[in-house]
Amino acid sequence: MELDKIEKLVERYFEATTTVVEEEILREYFSREDIPVHLEQYAPMFQYFTVAKEERYTKKLALTRKPKGMVRNLYKWASVAAVAVFFIGFYFYNPSSKPASLADEYTPEEIASAQEALSLLAINFNKGTEQLYHLEEFQKNTNKFLTKE
Structure with a gap:
């Protein structure tokens, strides 16, 4: 009876319809030693999930702040200068006049x-x-x- 239940749970697991409790039942079942031969192929996967659940990142992260004032002011002034150059170029743009006729x-x-x-x-x-x-x-x-x- 229990074997049928586990087989149905494995099938539902691969269809992504199991609950968290059912997945915990599968992890506990596949952590045992006496697993039927036709289900042994799933054991490493569920054993890995059990081990991976316990892993923790232990290194310290260096949190450095970017110098906000200096960089922010640089971007502001660079954008103001770019707009000024654009308007000066637009103001002084003088397209060459086209000839009035072919004879010219x-x-x-x-x-x-x-x-x-x-x-x-x-x-x-x-x-x-x-x-x-x-x-x-x-x-x-x-x-x-x-x-x-």
Whole structure:
């Protein structure tokens, strides 16, 4: 009877549904010498829990205080200086003015050359779109024949 109870408690322990009292029963049971063979695998775990429960940290901790006044004042003044530098830079920022027209920035020869290159591009682009129109017509006619059954 007790073995069935322990097996059920172990199962509930791994499902995380045991109470503290039930876990204490398991620790006491697995600290004994006469554990059935099929439950021996759990014995080291529960024995470790018993030993670990008794462990205590015994070293002394050195509690040192940080110098609050000096560090805090340094951070305050550094943040004030950063904000001041930001506003001074923003005040004196003078973006270069953009040219009013293309004639102010480029020579008439450069403008004429660019216009010629763009017109050649437009002509070739229109040739390509004409070919696409023919391809579209071909696709429509092909679909007519394919869908006719």
